[in-house]
Amino acid sequence: QVQLQESGPGLVKPSETLSLTCTVSGGSISYYYWSWIRQPPGQGLEWIGYIYNIGSTNYNPSLKSRVSISVDTSKNQFSLNVSSVTAADTAVYYCARADSSTWYSSDYWGRGTLVTVSS
Amino acid sequence: DIQMTQSPSSLSAFVGDRVTITCRASQSISSYLNWYQQKPGKAPKLLIYAASSLQSGVPSRFSGSGSGTDFTLTISSLQPEDFATYFCQHSYRAPYTFGQGTKVEIK
Numbered sequence: 055q056v057q058l059q060e061s062g063p064g065l066v067k068p069s070e071t072l073s074l075t076c077t078v079s080g081g082s083i084s085y086y087y088w089s090w091i092r093q094p095p096g097q098g099l100e101w102i103g104y105i106y107n108i109g110s111t112n113y114n115p116s117l118k119s120r121v122s123i124s125v126d127t128s129k130n131q132f133s134l135n136v137s138s139v140t141a142a143d144t145a146v147y148y149c150a151r152a153d154s155s156t157w158y159s160s161d162y163w164g165r166g167t168l169v170t171v172s173s
Numbered sequence: 174d175i176q177m178t179q180s181p182s183s184l185s186a187f188v189g190d191r192v193t194i195t196c197r198a199s200q201s202i203s204s205y206l207n208w209y210q211q212k213p214g215k216a217p218k219l220l221i222y223a224a225s226s227l228q229s230g231v232p233s234r235f236s237g238s239g240s241g242t243d244f245t246l247t248i249s250s251l252q253p254e255d256f257a258t259y260f261c262q263h264s265y266r267a268p269y270t271f272g273q274g275t276k277v278e279i280k
Contacts, residue, residue, distance in 0.1 A: 098260065098271055099260055150216075156223070157207070158269070159222035164216065165215075165216055
């Protein structure tokens with residue numbers, strides 16, 4: 055059974071960089087599309103971007119200038135960096151797997167991790 | 174970007190009711206439409222992909238239909254565990270935007 059687990063600081067200061075890691079177990083990270091999605095408290099879901107083919111990425115244009123996603127196949131992990139954060143970046147951050155066989159829907163999700171941007 | 178609009182934003186229903194939620198895309202997305210269920214404090218759970226394909230393990234009372242720009246999620250007989258928020262999402266091309274959600278509450 056595939057499992058995903060987010061990890062990283064729960065508190066980030068404004069203007070700094072938010073960094074999160076997602077550890078994948080129960081399957082190889084060398085296939086599929088590995089995504090980050092966030093949800094501000096009490097609000098809806100925002101797709102941040104994905105990485106596939108061990109290096110190809112696609113980002114939401116609304117965040118593109120501040121976001122990067124990378125993968126470490128040796129650790130079966132992929133990571134998210136969001137630079138120059140503000141309070142608007144406060145959210146629960148989810149990592150998820152998207153699969154071409156299910157039309158790029160997200161079939162496995164991590165539990166999510168709350169990141170608060172505050173001084 | 175393709176915009177996704179769900180309606181209603183919330184609804185109240187009785188156990189056993191038939192419930193329908195709609196999702197409209199700002200342009201044609203073929204059948205690249207997914208439905209998720211989210212309960213408080215939990216990650217979203219995939220219910221339907223490709224507009225009408227039931228994800229493995231999801232009860233058959235959930236069904237999806239539509240293509241192009243207009244889509245529907247139907248719960249044939251609402252159960253107590255179905256009270257949650259439902260989101261549509263397109264996966265036609267990046268960015269894969271979500272609808273704003275529909276909260277299903279107990280009447």
